[in-house]
Amino acid sequence: MSADSGLQVLRKYDWRVPRYTSYPPAPFFNQSPEEAGTGDMLDRSNRIGPSHASFYFHIPFCPRRCLFCGCHTEIGKSGSAIRDYLAAIDAELDILLPRLHSNRSVTQIHFGGGTPNSIPFSGLEGLLDKIRANMRMEAGAEIAIECDPNLLSVEKIGKLGGMGFNRLSIGIQDFDERVLAAVNRRLPKTPPAEIFRAAKDSGFSGNNLDLIYGLPLQTAASFRTAIEKAVAAGPDRISLFPYAHVPWVKGHQSRLQDLPMAKAEERLDMAWESREALLGAGYAAIGMDHFAKPEDELAVAAAHHGLRRNFQGYCTSARAGQVYGLGASAISQLHEGYIQNAKDLDRYIAAISAGRLPHHNAYRMWPIDIAVREIINDLLCEGWARPSDSLAAAGIPEPEISGYLGDCSAKLRPLMDDGLAVMGQDTVRLTEMGHFASRAVASVFDPMQHAARSVSLPRYSQAL
Secondary structure: OOHHHHHHHHHHHOOEOOOOOOOOOHHHOOEOHHHHOHHHHHHHOOOOOOOOEEEEEEEOEEOOOOOOOOOOOEEOOOHHHHHHHHHHHHHHHHHHHHHOOOOOEEEEEEEEEOOHHHOOHHHHHHHHHHHHHHOEEEEEEEEEEEEOHHHOOHHHHHHHHHHOOOEEEEEEEOOOHHHHHHOOOOOOOOOHHHHHHHHHHOOOOOOEEEEEEOOOOOOHHHHHHHHHHHHHHOOOEEEEEEOOOOOOOOHHHHHHOOOOOOOHHHHHHHHHHHHHHHHHOOOEEEOOOEEEOOOOHHHHHHHOOOEEEEOOEEEEOOOOOEEEEEOOOOEEEEOOEEEEEOOOHHHHHHHHHOOOOOEEEEEEOOHHHHHHHHHHHHHHHHOEEOHHHHHHHOOOOHHHHHHHHHHHHHHHHHHHHOOOEEEOOOOEEEOOHHHHHHHHHHHHOOHHHHHHOOOOOOOOOEOO
C-alpha cells in the first residue's frame, strides 16, 4: 500500500478515544475511597500482583503556563506554598510507607509535574532519602525526573546525578521559535545536545526528548526540521505525542483556537513522516509513540516482548511494578485498581494534616477489567495480544469469553478489512500501518468505551 492510500485509510479512524495510559481510563475512577476500599487495596498490593514497587511524585508547580498543557499544574506559587507542599508529601510518605512491606524491591522512582526541576533540589533529595531508608532499592533502579530545559544547566544536571537521579526527560516540544511563542514556551538556553552530553557524563541513561505535533503554526515542513534537530541532539529516546486539544477540560487551551492549526490529515502526515524519519535515523519504534536507540533498554525489551506501560510512559517488564502516587492529583496504579489523590492543593494538604491519606476517588477492578487491561497493554506495547489467554487467566467463564471475543471480532472487522489488524483464532495483531491507529484498535476491546457511547462518553482527544 502506498503512503497516500495508507494515510487515506487511517483518516477514517481518527476517533475520540482514550490514550489508555490506564485501563479503565481516568474518567471512570468515580468510586469513593470507601466504596473502592482503598485501604484494603493498599494492604493487598503487598501480596497480590507484581511485587516490585514504583513511586511517582507529582510536583505541580510551574513558573509559567504552557498553553498546550493537559497536566494538573499550579502556576507562579510562592516559596512558602512550595515548602508547605513538600512538607505534605513528606508526611504522606510517612503515612504510606508503614503500609508497604519494606522487603519489596523498588525498581522505579519518577518525579513528574508540573516542573519538578523548578523547586529546590533539597526537597526532592529528602523524598529520595526517605524511600532509600525505608525500602529495598533494586540495583540499578531507575530514578527519573521530568525537566523544563529552560531551567537546566550542566551544573544542575551534575547536582541531580549526585542525588541519585539517573534518567532525564526534557520537554522541547518544537524547535521553531514562532510555534513555541504561540504556546508560551521558549528555546532552552542550554542546547539540548549539551544537556544530553552532560547527562551522559553524569551517569544518566535512557534520556528522553519530547516533541508534540499538531501545535499552532506548525507545518509538515517545520516539523520535519524539528525531527532533524531532535535526532541531532542525540537523546536515547524520543517521544512523539499528538497535541491533545481538550479545552472543555483545560480552559487555557481555548486561547489557541484562533491560531492556524494543522487539520487532522496534516497531523497524520506529520506522524507518518516523523515515524519514517526516526526509523531511518536508526531509532526503534517503541509502542505507539516512543522511539529509542537500538541499545537502549526499551528497544531491547521491545525486541524480547518485555515492554509495559503506565502513566509515566513505557518501561521494561523487569522494572514494571505497582505504582504508588504521592502528591496532589497523583494516581496509584495497583493490580486491583486505581486510587487518585485530591487534586486541589488545599484539600490535599488538609487531609495530610489530619493524618490520613488524601484519597479522593478510585476504581476497584473486576476480573473483566484486569483481562481487558492486559489485552490493551499487550496491543499498545507489543503490537499483538492473545485475548482468550488474558480472559482465562482472569477467571472469566468460557461462555463469557466466547461472547466477548465474538463481539470484538465484529467491531474489529472494518479495521481488519482496511489492513490495520489481523485476528486469528488465538491472536490479534497490529499491522505496520495499524500501529498508527493502535488506540482505535485497542478501543475495540474496551467494553466501557462501547457501553458509554449509549450514555455519556467522556470527551477524549483525537486518536491520531
